[in-house]
Amino acid sequence: xxxxxxxxxxxxxxxxxxxxxxxxxxxxxxxxxxxxxxxxxxxxxxxxxxxxxxxxxxxxxxxxxxxxxxxxxxxxxx
Amino acid sequence: xxxxxxxxxxxxxxxxxxxxxxxxxxxxxxxxxxxxxxxxxxxxxxxxxxxxxxxxxxxxxxxxxxxxxxxxxxxxxxxxxxxxxxxxxxxxxxxxxxxxxxxxxxxxxxxxxxxxxxxxxxxxxxxxxxxxxxxxxxxxxx
Numbered sequence: 665x666x667x668x669x670x671x672x673x674x675x676x677x678x679x680x681x682x683x684x685x686x687x688x689x690x691x692x693x694x695x696x697x698x699x700x701x702x703x704x705x706x707x708x709x710x711x712x713x714x715x716x717x718x719x720x721x722x723x724x725x726x727x728x729x730x731x732x733x734x735x736x737x738x739x740x741x742x
Numbered sequence: 743x744x745x746x747x748x749x750x751x752x753x754x755x756x757x758x759x760x761x762x763x764x765x766x767x768x769x770x771x772x773x774x775x776x777x778x779x780x781x782x783x784x785x786x787x788x789x790x791x792x793x794x795x796x797x798x799x800x801x802x803x804x805x806x807x808x809x810x811x812x813x814x815x816x817x818x819x820x821x822x823x824x825x826x827x828x829x830x831x832x833x834x835x836x837x838x839x840x841x842x843x844x845x846x847x848x849x850x851x852x853x854x855x856x857x858x859x860x861x862x863x864x865x866x867x868x869x870x871x872x873x874x875x876x877x878x879x880x881x882x883x884x
Contacts, residue, residue: 674864674866675794675866713864715864718798718799734799736864737877737879738880739881740865740866740877741866741867742824742835742860742881
């Protein structure tokens with residue numbers, strides 16, 4: 665089986681992109697959330713939080729094959 | 743670790759009933775309940791408020807912030823209930839309750855937890871008005 669990254673989008677990001685979940689091939693050269701975000705062509709990363717395997721991380725944290733990567737628009741709960 | 747009960751609720755909850763089930767015998771308790779406003783951020787009549795969350799991460803984030811604040815303020819049990827789904831105006835959306843030996847600890851912990859909940863937990867609101875949904879980009883001011 666091919667090694668992939670699972671990418672999740674939420675709320676306004678999901679609507680902007682038109683998809684909620686996508687499996688991307690894991691490319692050794694594309695190894696951080698910032699680089700994956702740039703591939704998705706969804707605008708600036710500013711204000712977007714990032715979770716890898718359900719932990720909030722910085723945009724430059726290295727990714728591993730099989731990771732679940734989520735891009736989260738600004739939080740508005742409470 | 744003192745008790746922290748955190749729940750994200752897909753169905754309506756009765757805050758008074760939940761408090762009656764939760765309340766202990768601490769000398770002080772601070773309680774905050776938030777309800778859905780009847781108008782949108784730009785002042786139009788609100789049909790519904792939709793709330794989405796990131797399951798798993800959201801509950802863990804809230805539990806971690808509640809436990810940190812519980813230690814920092816030396817409080818007793820904490821209760822956090824937060825709705826998701828589509829809510830009508832007036833429906834309870836969030837309940838934060840903190841027990842402590844002193845009012846200051848209970849009130850400060852409750853206020854800090856609510857602010858962290860608003861800014862650091864992965865929830866998103868969408869206002870529905872005249873059949874159109876609009877994702878909010880920021881929270882209401884304190």
